[in-house]
Amino acid sequence: MNIALTQDNDAAQVDHDRLQANIVARLRSSLAPASPREWLWIGSLVFMIAAGLAAYAWQCIHGLKVTGMREYISWGVYMTNFVFFIGVSHAGTLISAILRVTGAEWRRSITRMAEAITVFALMVGAPMVIIDMGRPDRILNVLIHGRLNSPILWDVFSICTYISGSLLYLYVAMIPDLALLAPRGAVWERRTGWQRVCGWLSLGYRGSPEQRRLLEKALATMAVIIIPVAISVHTVVSWIFGMTLRPGWHSTVFGPYFVIGAIFSGTAAIITAMAIFRKVYHLESLLTERQFQNLGRLMLALNLLYIYFTLAEYLTTWYGALEADQRLVELLMGHGTYGRMFWLWAAFCLFLPALIVMLPLKRNLIPRLVVASILINIGMWIKRYLIIVPTLMTTYIPPESAGVNPSYLPTWVEWTVTLGGLATFLLLFTLFAKVFPIISIWETVEGVAEVGAKNIGVDIERPTLPPPRSHPHLHRLLPKPVVAAILIAFCLTIGSAVFAASAPPKLESPAPCPEILVSSIKGEDGPLLTATVRLSQQPIPDAQVEFLVQRAFGRVSLGTIATGKDGTAAVQFPNGLPGDPGGELRIIAELKSPPAYTTCWGEAVVKGALPTPAKAEPFPRALWSPHAPFGLVLTIFVLLSIVWSTYSYVIVQLIKIRKAADS
Amino acid sequence: MNETRREFLGGSLIAGAAVGVGLLADKLVQRSARLEKPGPLTPALTPQGKLIQVATTDAGVAHQHPMPPHAGTALGREEARQGVPGRKWVMVIDLAKCSGCKNCTIACGKMHGTPVDREWIRVFRMQDARHTAPYWFPKPCFHCDNPPCTKVCPVGATYKRQDGIVLIDNERCIGCRFCMAACPYSTRYFNWGRPDNSLAVNAAYSPETGVPRRVGTVEKCDFCPEMAREGILPACVTSCDMAAVYFGDQNEDAVTNADKETVSFSQLLEERAGYRYLAELGTEPRVYYLPPKNRDFPKPSSPHKHKPESPSSPEAHSSHAHAGMSK
Numbered sequence A: 001m002n003i004a005l006t007q008d009n010d011a012a013q014v015d016h017d018r019l020q021a022n023i024v025a026r027l028r029s030s031l032a033p034a035s036p037r038e039w040l041w042i043g044s045l046v047f048m049i050a051a052g053l054a055a056y057a058w059q060c061i062h063g064l065k066v067t068g069m070r071e072y073i074s075w076g077v078y079m080t081n082f083v084f085f086i087g088v089s090h091a092g093t094l095i096s097a098i099l100r101v102t103g104a105e106w107r108r109s110i111t112r113m114a115e116a117i118t119v120f121a122l123m124v125g126a127p128m129v130i131i132d133m134g135r136p137d138r139i140l141n142v143l144i145h146g147r148l149n150s151p152i153l154w155d156v157f158s159i160c161t162y163i164s165g166s167l168l169y170l171y172v173a174m175i176p177d178l179a180l181l182a183p184r185g186a187v188w189e190r191r192t193g194w195q196r197v198c199g200w201l202s203l204g205y206r207g208s209p210e211q212r213r214l215l216e217k218a219l220a221t222m223a224v225i226i227i228p229v230a231i232s233v234h235t236v237v238s239w240i241f242g243m244t245l246r247p248g249w250h251s252t253v254f255g256p257y258f259v260i261g262a263i264f265s266g267t268a269a270i271i272t273a274m275a276i277f278r279k280v281y282h283l284e285s286l287l288t289e290r291q292f293q294n295l296g297r298l299m300l301a302l303n304l305l306y307i308y309f310t311l312a313e314y315l316t317t318w319y320g321a322l323e324a325d326q327r328l329v330e331l332l333m334g335h336g337t338y339g340r341m342f343w344l345w346a347a348f349c350l351f352l353p354a355l356i357v358m359l360p361l362k363r364n365l366i367p368r369l370v371v372a373s374i375l376i377n378i379g380m381w382i383k384r385y386l387i388i389v390p391t392l393m394t395t396y397i398p399p400e401s402a403g404v405n406p407s408y409l410p411t412w413v414e415w416t417v418t419l420g421g422l423a424t425f426l427l428l429f430t431l432f433a434k435v436f437p438i439i440s441i442w443e444t445v446e447g448v449a450e451v452g453a454k455n456i457g458v459d460i461e462r463p464t465l466p467p468p469r470s471h472p473h474l475h476r477l478l479p480k481p482v483v484a485a486i487l488i489a490f491c492l493t494i495g496s497a498v499f500a501a502s503a504p505p506k507l508e509s510p511a512p513c514p515e516i517l518v519s520s521i522k523g524e525d526g527p528l529l530t531a532t533v534r535l536s537q538q539p540i541p542d543a544q545v546e547f548l549v550q551r552a553f554g555r556v557s558l559g560t561i562a563t564g565k566d567g568t569a570a571v572q573f574p575n576g577l578p579g580d581p582g583g584e585l586r587i588i589a590e591l592k593s594p595p596a597y598t599t600c601w602g603e604a605v606v607k608g609a610l611p612t613p614a615k616a617e618p619f620p621r622a623l624w625s626p627h628a629p630f631g632l633v634l635t636i637f638v639l640l641s642i643v644w645s646t647y648s649y650v651i652v653q654l655i656k657i658r659k660a661a662d663s
Numbered sequence B: 001m002n003e004t005r006r007e008f009l010g011g012s013l014i015a016g017a018a019v020g021v022g023l024l025a026d027k028l029v030q031r032s033a034r035l036e037k038p039g040p041l042t043p044a045l046t047p048q049g050k051l052i053q054v055a056t057t058d059a060g061v062a063h064q065h066p067m068p069p070h071a072g073t074a075l076g077r078e079e080a081r082q083g084v085p086g087r088k089w090v091m092v093i094d095l096a097k098c099s100g101c102k103n104c105t106i107a108c109g110k111m112h113g114t115p116v117d118r119e120w121i122r123v124f125r126m127q128d129a130r131h132t133a134p135y136w137f138p139k140p141c142f143h144c145d146n147p148p149c150t151k152v153c154p155v156g157a158t159y160k161r162q163d164g165i166v167l168i169d170n171e172r173c174i175g176c177r178f179c180m181a182a183c184p185y186s187t188r189y190f191n192w193g194r195p196d197n198s199l200a201v202n203a204a205y206s207p208e209t210g211v212p213r214r215v216g217t218v219e220k221c222d223f224c225p226e227m228a229r230e231g232i233l234p235a236c237v238t239s240c241d242m243a244a245v246y247f248g249d250q251n252e253d254a255v256t257n258a259d260k261e262t263v264s265f266s267q268l269l270e271e272r273a274g275y276r277y278l279a280e281l282g283t284e285p286r287v288y289y290l291p292p293k294n295r296d297f298p299k300p301s302s303p304h305k306h307k308p309e310s311p312s313s314p315e316a317h318s319s320h321a322h323a324g325m326s327k
């Protein structure tokens, strides 16, 4: 019995090893040192990145005026790229996590690729906002003076959380494969340095049952937590627009609309990437029609959902027809440039992909899907552009009525930076596939062993291609990522101070004025203001006196009245007249007649006015005040702590894996 | 200001020397004086709360300088966040008087040294509906009490003070332009390139004047806070020949225009049916408008009297657009 079990175990181990060798052999062409063609590809990407960096340096030197953005159109291609890449990033993690959680077996050979897309798209998308900033040198202000009230801060938190989460997720799922790469000769003959890195990263994973259990636990936890994180990220991105009061942005459906659009474009990105890797590295046996078919179905479902959301959004806007919304709809669906772009997007993202995928053709599934995916990706970029620019053009007060005609045409700087961003994404992906298995070996092996090759949608019977010619040592020459530190030099012109010294004014000697005594007394119907006019102790009757209240920039009249026999005039002291904090008021009595004295006046500070606050009330907790509303702070705190404590839990599992290796 | 005149005649009587048993005033600083001809002197408050006399004409002349003459009195970055204690600045614009001459825009541009493309107060030619009469609509920053721009600023570079003014600290602003996207009134401008600070070379930066300008930061109408503190009206107010713009302190319930007419703020709004532009957005603007009834000026010409031949002409387009696409 015992012997039989050991034999079984041995047989299983042999099977497992053979299977593993089989899969590794199929990945050999991707892990082999770069071929001249690949070098050419990498070289051109590096060139594009360098061009992008140079364009950005140019922008840093001259300011954002080198872009096409101007008054009214204050966001453009950079923000478009930001939203677009964050959208693409959704594919990965979300699809891989959902499929993992639901136990879809065919996912096994595509998860790695999907997760990598997420990480790299984020790495390119997130810096786009920094590129868009007028003062990137002050980026630290976001940490020093950050206000929780601002959706930008929510974005900073959620994107940081997402990027850490998806890196962690990618890494956890890669640990067994790293362990596999580590030993010399397992995959590479010569790469000792890299193997040491892999070995170090693999945390001493040996596949013992204890380590297996811990890994499964970590992976399952990550897969669950990353789903809400991914959804929150694109929701928060949409809120940058949704939280404003702009036509076309201030929409409650924006969060889910963006999320669906993001998953949609992300799925398309995965399909494109799969097709390219399949072709370039001959992975037909691992990425079969099965994966494409299932992803195609998913894409179709998302396509229909996307149509639904689009309808919900634009039908409401068009039907409700608020004044500014009408102008926006006219701009988007009319005859102008944006109208054409809108219908192009509608064709690329709504109608054509659905038609192409639904065609009842059995043949050419993969090419069809690739065409649809590329259309979708182009279309989604256009859509992001259309969300941003036309709305910025549609202001409540049309600028044309002040003779201003805003327009936006991206400049070469913006295009070059955009291409540089795209090239960075592609380069990161290319390099990743060169140094790590782009298909999860251990998951595929496990799947074949557990449910059979057919059920996970791989074809391990298909012969592997002969190993490609090797190009020794070339990998050592991999160009390091080009790092350019650009400092903006700010020159402030300093000149000499010229202050015009003002000569003290000369006093003129005026003609004698009567004495005007102002006071307030209690009258029969409430308080009165009185002014007594006397010249050398003689009261002046029948003089017109105007009573005035001194205010910040002038004097408010309380009325003009003639003096009586005793030289006194009086007006009612109005109720509720605001005074200073002590309830005091400066009252001025000005003579209007007789003509000789018309510029004479007297004044007094009297009590009895309404006291005004000496200091304004302290700011309440409000969105506009320095103090964020309590509920908002609490929500952000709770959400972040849930996610980050889950991450910590996963990291603890990783530490345990490391410990289990030592024991 | 070039000249400050204090000219007080007559003595000051002390408290108690007054007439009547029911005397209410306990601090009786009595003065009488003769105003200098031709224009009356205008009492103005100093930052210390002291009352000084300012010749009206001089106050007006002060605004003709190309750069803020008060940069010296403007506060530093931290103090500028406080606002003048006890004040609530407010503006009223009488659309019945505005003739669209753009004097306010020009004076503001001179005063703040703004480049031509940035009109902190911009005059629009409005037409609410196709058959209603057009009117001129000067639009500064509304210094909203629930300001969308301030809500969204990630670093608190734009902030609301307790005297109601919304300012920008250009030494803190990171140039994200979120506030520009968030302001529903399109009030904010951006320093896209390196600004020309040659006229403000020796000024220390203050958010109250916004100079020297900084590249990559936002700017907008600031209600001339450093002048308001000294009792001087903003440049747009004093430059208005039609005296259509009023400025004042809501706490005092008084606003003053270029003619030095000081009127009760609440009464003005009540009598003239004052309103706030697009108040339904919930922004609670601090700028009030008086409807363009019984206008003091010829109406802006209506392009709708004859249907425009070319729809691309900006005038026609604008009014059409504002008329709500009523095709």
Ligand code: SF4
Pocket (backbone or CB within 6 Å): B140, B141, B142, B143, B144, B147, B148, B149, B150, B166, B182, B183, B184, B185, B186, B187, B188, B220, B283
């Ligand atoms: S008008 Fe615009 S810039 Fe001014 S306070 Fe209101 S929202 Fe802010």
Ligand code: SF4
Pocket (backbone or CB within 6 Å): B152, B153, B154, B155, B156, B157, B158, B168, B172, B173, B174, B175, B176, B177, B178, B179, B180, B217, B218
């Ligand atoms: S541009 Fe400046 S003032 Fe405006 S939101 Fe960004 S940091 Fe704040």
